[in-house]
Amino acid sequence: MITDRLGKYAVLLFVVMFFAYLFGPLIIMSITAFNSADFPRVSPWDCFSVEWFDVLVNDDKLMDGLRNSLIIGIGVVALSVPIGLAGALMLMQISPRVRPWYYTIVVSPILIPGVVLGISTLIFWDRLGAMFNANYESIFYDGIFLTIVGQTTFISAYSMLVFISRLQRFDPALEEAALDLGASHVQTFRKILLPFLKPAIGSAAVLAFLASFENYNTTVFTITSESTLTTVLASKVRYGINPSISALAVTIVVLTLFAAAIMEIKKRRTDAFEKAISKAVIEGTDALSKLGRKSNRLIDPAFAMIIVIFLAGLGTAYYSGTVGVDECKTSVKEAKKLETQRRVDERRKKQMFEGAQPGTQQAAPNTTAPSTGKAKGTEGYQGIFAPTNLESQVKGDSGAANDAATDDAPAKGTEGYQGIFAPTNLESQVKGEESSN
Amino acid sequence: MSADVRLENVWIKFGSFVAAREIELTIKGGEFFSFLGPSGCGKTTILRAVSGFLKPSEGNILIGGKDMAGIGPNRRPTALIFQNLALFPLMTVWENITFALEVKGVNATERRKKADELLELIALPGQGEKMVGELSGGQRQRVAIARALAAEPEVLLLDEPLSALDLKLRQHMRTELRSIQRRVGITFIYITHDQGEALTMSDNVAVMRDGVIEQVGDGTTIYDAPGSPFVASFVGENNLFRGTVESVDNGMATVTTTVGTLLAKTPVTASNPLKVGDTAYVFQRPESLRFAKPDNQINRIKATIVNEEFEGNFWQVYFEVPGSTKPVKMSMVNDGSSSERRRGEVVELVCEPELSVALAEGPLAAE
Ligand SMILES: Nc1ncnc2c1ncn2[C@@H]1O[C@H](COP(=O)(O)OP(=O)(O)O)[C@@H](O)[C@H]1O
Ligand SMILES: [Mg+2]
Numbered sequence: 001m002i003t004d005r006l007g008k009y010a011v012l013l014f015v016v017m018f019f020a021y022l023f024g025p026l027i028i029m030s031i032t033a034f035n036s037a038d039f040p041r042v043s044p045w046d047c048f049s050v051e052w053f054d055v056l057v058n059d060d061k062l063m064d065g066l067r068n069s070l071i072i073g074i075g076v077v078a079l080s081v082p083i084g085l086a087g088a089l090m091l092m093q094i095s096p097r098v099r100p101w102y103y104t105i106v107v108s109p110i111l112i113p114g115v116v117l118g119i120s121t122l123i124f125w126d127r128l129g130a131m132f133n134a135n136y137e138s139i140f141y142d143g144i145f146l147t148i149v150g151q152t153t154f155i156s157a158y159s160m161l162v163f164i165s166r167l168q169r170f171d172p173a174l175e176e177a178a179l180d181l182g183a184s185h186v187q188t189f190r191k192i193l194l195p196f197l198k199p200a201i202g203s204a205a206v207l208a209f210l211a212s213f214e215n216y217n218t219t220v221f222t223i224t225s226e227s228t229l230t231t232v233l234a235s236k237v238r239y240g241i242n243p244s245i246s247a248l249a250v251t252i253v254v255l256t257l258f259a260a261a262i263m264e265i266k267k268r269r270t271d272a273f274e275k276a277i278s279k280a281v282i283e284g285t286d287a288l289s290k291l292g293r294k295s296n297r298l299i300d301p302a303f304a305m306i307i308v309i310f311l312a313g314l315g316t317a318y319y320s321g322t323v324g325v326d327e328c329k330t331s332v333k334e335a336k337k338l339e340t341q342r343r344v345d346e347r348r349k350k351q352m353f354e355g356a357q358p359g360t361q362q363a364a365p366n367t368t369a370p371s372t373g374k375a376k377g378t379e380g381y382q383g384i385f386a387p388t389n390l391e392s393q394v395k396g397d398s399g400a401a402n403d404a405a406t407d408d409a410p411a412k413g414t415e416g417y418q419g420i421f422a423p424t425n426l427e428s429q430v431k432g433e434e435s436s437n
Numbered sequence: 438m439s440a441d442v443r444l445e446n447v448w449i450k451f452g453s454f455v456a457a458r459e460i461e462l463t464i465k466g467g468e469f470f471s472f473l474g475p476s477g478c479g480k481t482t483i484l485r486a487v488s489g490f491l492k493p494s495e496g497n498i499l500i501g502g503k504d505m506a507g508i509g510p511n512r513r514p515t516a517l518i519f520q521n522l523a524l525f526p527l528m529t530v531w532e533n534i535t536f537a538l539e540v541k542g543v544n545a546t547e548r549r550k551k552a553d554e555l556l557e558l559i560a561l562p563g564q565g566e567k568m569v570g571e572l573s574g575g576q577r578q579r580v581a582i583a584r585a586l587a588a589e590p591e592v593l594l595l596d597e598p599l600s601a602l603d604l605k606l607r608q609h610m611r612t613e614l615r616s617i618q619r620r621v622g623i624t625f626i627y628i629t630h631d632q633g634e635a636l637t638m639s640d641n642v643a644v645m646r647d648g649v650i651e652q653v654g655d656g657t658t659i660y661d662a663p664g665s666p667f668v669a670s671f672v673g674e675n676n677l678f679r680g681t682v683e684s685v686d687n688g689m690a691t692v693t694t695t696v697g698t699l700l701a702k703t704p705v706t707a708s709n710p711l712k713v714g715d716t717a718y719v720f721q722r723p724e725s726l727r728f729a730k731p732d733n734q735i736n737r738i739k740a741t742i743v744n745e746e747f748e749g750n751f752w753q754v755y756f757e758v759p760g761s762t763k764p765v766k767m768s769m770v771n772d773g774s775s776s777e778r779r780r781g782e783v784v785e786l787v788c789e790p791e792l793s794v795a796l797a798e799g800p801l802a803a804e
Contacts (some may be wrong), residue, residue, distance in 0.1 A: 179511045
């Protein structure tokens, strides 16, 4: 009994940890996108703001990369969907004996490391270009073209897998029936097979686009002098990041979720439709009479609802992220200034009491320690890396004290006496000591 | 228009496996012709060869006197109704029906008109806008027929089209199919493993076993004068007694069997003639058996009643007969005489020589 319950808790714990592991980073990153702080962080929380989305949109390099990524994605879709379809149709046509061999060969690009594909694409087209004495402006050295070609080598295999799984559910008798009724092979393909494959074409296109969009390891070789979103991001991380990258991540996550939800609903509908048909065929019942026509509607309630929720969420976020941000930021700035001011005061006091009463100075922070908790500690270390840190230090060293004195005299007064017990006390001490070093 | 179909020495092989062997057959124009045989005997294979999906390994197929070699299924004057119907699930009923016209480039208004005509023919008026999934099994069946007829074939090929339906509907559709065939007047080639279907609908039946045609004939010939032990045991029920031929005279054979000496006719349709000394089977149908009367001199069999089954219009009475491993079955019309019989009672049965059939030993249908 007890072990049973223990087992249950263990499973629960595992599940929680598993999901935390999966989604934790995404959630944290998404939250940092809305913090006005200069470094992607959750705490200390400065202000809820969408300014990083603005920064994102105004980042030319990133936007250039995004544009290239989109172009490449579209190119890859345009190439790999037909190639994948042809490959899948081929698989269905050839004799069962050679089928495993064929399958192994056409799926192998998925198993080959992307780096290898990238390098080989680059070398292949370079050699080809050399053969034709092409110059470096020609297509043989065009980063976008090479990336499209390079990514297509394995993404078309993905599309093929999508088509194969759909084709396995195709009743070949339908094709024969069409032929028997006088249709040509082309007509049979257009009127019977293609309509059946329509959902798979959609899925294959989405899959191909996403695979292309997120690809890095092949792209980094084939892109040459151009850049894509992923390569820009990679170089950005190297030179230090700001929350606009989180904002990008949020955008992508939201769009992906949105698209996935739509796809899922659509898929369920087609599945239900087909299930009902095959059930009706087997049982000879009227199972479809209700479902039948409805699923052909262009927009159904579930779609509409998702779109409304999505837009409402977007609107709310934008509204709360823009209204009152400036006030909040000013007050945070104020708080920082005061912080610095207090630190300076403290240091002075410390210097004054130094030698005379060392014991009391030690005792005071110790009493506050338990109530300040963990957050403060982490905060303290995070602060070290914060870009604002250096700035505030500089300010603190220069005329910050004077500013504070003229701006907010009463506040300063309270702080002067009670600042020892403030939650941020320890941090400021750390900072203080650091700046004194 | 209807066309005759000729199969000349047709062989169909899959690798080393022979699915159809030496098929020699003429199906007259406008006839309702059935292939009857157990599942796996090659019926579908022959039909696919006629419709053009399979190339015979040997021999010729002629439709309306024209050799079909090298002509694809879309250019043959045949239409096939598939075992699973193969209606197009993403199209409405009327789009399904007029698919053959659509691929010919007939415009939508004309197609719609034709669809309405055909819906009338199959007794589904006003159902054109439905999706095929919304129809019941019997309705779908009829849509498949209409779709095939819309192609205006000279030969309609049907591959066990009723096997998915329940018994009642199946019986109804038999009559329906036959009447549609009479109205349109084209050749129907029908495949079935159900002898009831074959016998009720067809002008002529070919009984098949393992890729070979055992016998071709009309229903009564197949039933009353089976040409081989396989046909006798596959079509209808039969009590079977094994023995040795004593004499053959004037179409009648005397066979000494394990249950006694029996006199039986030797059908002219028999593929192997009987000779004195041969091993032979004597077949007696349950409905041909009667309780012996004192004046019955020959074909008397001593039997013990072991069981009775009541079927409303019929009684099935089972007997234990010395010398027969299986119980002997007799069908009697329910004439109210059941109270006269008692289980365990020893009686004598008789089957007229004209209703008994003697055939040379050969393969039998699986039970
Ligand atoms: N494409 C094929 N390849 C190999 N064997 C086949 C093929 N089609 C049918 N057969 C075999 O031929 C025999 C006859 O099949 P079929 O004509 O479908 O029988 P049925 O009389 O039940 O319609 C079966 O044993 C089947 O396994
Ligand atoms: Mg079959």
